[in-house]
Amino acid sequence: MGETQMTGAEALVEIMIEEGVEYVFGLPGGAAIPIYDALLGRNVKLILTRHEQGAVHMADGFARATGKVGVALVTSGPGATNTVTGLFTALMDSIPLVVICGQSPSFVLGLDAFQEADVSGITYPCVKHSYLVKEVADIPRVAREAFYLARSGRPGPVLIDMPKDISGKALLDMGKEEFHLPGYSVPSLGDAKAVAAAAAALKAARRPVLLVGHGAAISGAAREVRELVERMRIPAVSTLLGKGVLPESHELSLGMLGMHGTAYANKAMAACDLVMSVGSRFDDRIVGSYSDFCRGAVKIHVDIDPAELDKVVKVDVGIVGDAKAVLGQLLPLLERGDTEDWVRQVSRWRREYPLRYRKEGKVRAQHVIEELRALAGAGAVFSTDVGQHQMWAAQYVLTENSRNWISSGGAGTMGFGFPAAIGAQLGRPGERVIAIVGDGGFQMTLSELATLRNLGLPLKIVVINNHYLGMVRQWQSMFYDERYSGVDLEGNPDFARLAEAYGIKGYRITRPADVRRVLKAALEHEGPCLVDAEVEKHDNVFPMIPAGAPLEAMLLEPPRHKLEKPTGGT
């Protein structure tokens, strides 16, 4: 390398290429100029976003849709602080990201220089790990470690804070690929005794349920999950992010469980005598009440993160390991138990308590979503925002492959769905990608319409527009005597015309008769387009288990009497 000396920034880009990075999402600023400069002419495509939050969500959507590490590049100060929501979103959902922040020169750190922020300090709780680079010679090692940490074990966002003087300095040696992380280990196989105990418990169970979480998707355990379900005849439920690991059209798939899960999934959870979680973390949205969760059932928990075991639900068999590896150990040990009565019971529940909604009157969000899924087909990638439309999408978008379902779970980040869909479409060119968003969340990041327009991607945006922050309105309507506070989105723009202003085709749905025709036209439209679906304003999402209540407290329809305010959760 001696004769072709490079800068720290160039070395950073070199490592990106070594890591196979195709896209970098971001927005420059003074402190990031050396790195933006180093990107010119290199085989890494820069996607200029309109806001740093959009950049991180795009990198996140790219990562979710492809399984690769998403990369964002922003500047110091406000550029970096604008990534915090995106980092937190990725951390909560275990998404591999490398976020590079330009930083003020190292000699002014701590002196309140222009656009200088304590980015490490601000982001510690929102990252898997982070670096403040102080020597140019460290750049190759730090960058390689960052990618390795982001994607290995339980994935997560890794932040590199890169002072401008360091990235601009000359670097003589790219170093070797080795790095030293003595405090970091990646579990793979589970403890053999615990796996044997799980096999024995599964054989003995008469009413078992498999709870499939995001960890199963991340580890690529779809084949193993399916084999377990079919060989043992175990009904499976999934978390929001576990959707599609077992195809939701499978006869033993009960869909999503939890607060807005299917009635049959929750009934199965309440009645099971064994629950085996593969890569879920017993989030409060699926457990309801920690102490009442699957009372009396044997609990098995497979997770790659030891900190998840016994965190909120105490289990009988805890197995630390990679979901795919552990299921690989388990499958040869399995002996079929007797679950036929149970499978029949669960099928009965499925027939007796189907998901349903009222079809009369105004356009129903569920109708739009169900029709959209039918027209788009099983291969389409769906990204959602957060709120009522997200829960309806979780219910009505049957997912056959976990990479086709992109949604902010743990963080519940409004504004995520649209930029994430742009990232997903870049990662999955030639495939159908659809963003289902609400009118509230969409307005948090809709400036990325310009990014979409520039890229000319065929992404379809469907705005489920009820002119409300609907999920909050639902709570206020159910638990706060319809005292609506801060939920009316009066002043919404005409989204179709707004899209047109960005050069994106806009459609509107205002009557039930429009739904199929307009969605069909939108899906057939070649470039990007937006559909503004004006839906019934006062629909609520059911089933619903009030926060913190046991699964048995599930409501299938609007209650006739006033409900107590939930005390066990938010």
Place this chain on the structure above:
Amino acid sequence: MDDPSGAARHSLSLFVSNKPGVLIRIALVFSRRGFNIDSLVVSPTQDPRYSRMNIVARGGRDTLEQILKQLNKLVDVIHARDYSYEDVIQKELALVKIDCPSERRAEAFQVMEAFKARTIDLAESTLAVEVTGSSEKLDAFETLLRPFGIRDIVRSGKLLMARGEKTT
């Protein structure tokens, strides 16, 4: 060991990479879960790449389990262990300055002798002493000196080390 609020006191030892930010990452694990840190000692080890931390903190047992797991999850933490329920070598150092006019010196020396404390500074009206031992012994020493009037007290925080062949 337990304080009136019912939160137990835990003695932890951490072996960590000697990198900037490691202390904040560790402190955040405690503060997020409402744990109070009573004492914290950071010191170099035989290998300059690593540091040792001894932390005494108060909080519930279940929360502590989670804290230990979260500490071990940090990339810069090589290992974190709770030694509260193990027989380990535990020492703490205290420097105490008391009001001590000459007529009360004999009385002070008596207390000091019982605790094997040493005089480190003697002035007309004050006396500074140094004492080492378990944290409980230091607490008792402090109680006995209180009637003199404590001007200043500095304690090192608890240090601990595994016994025999075991490494901490």
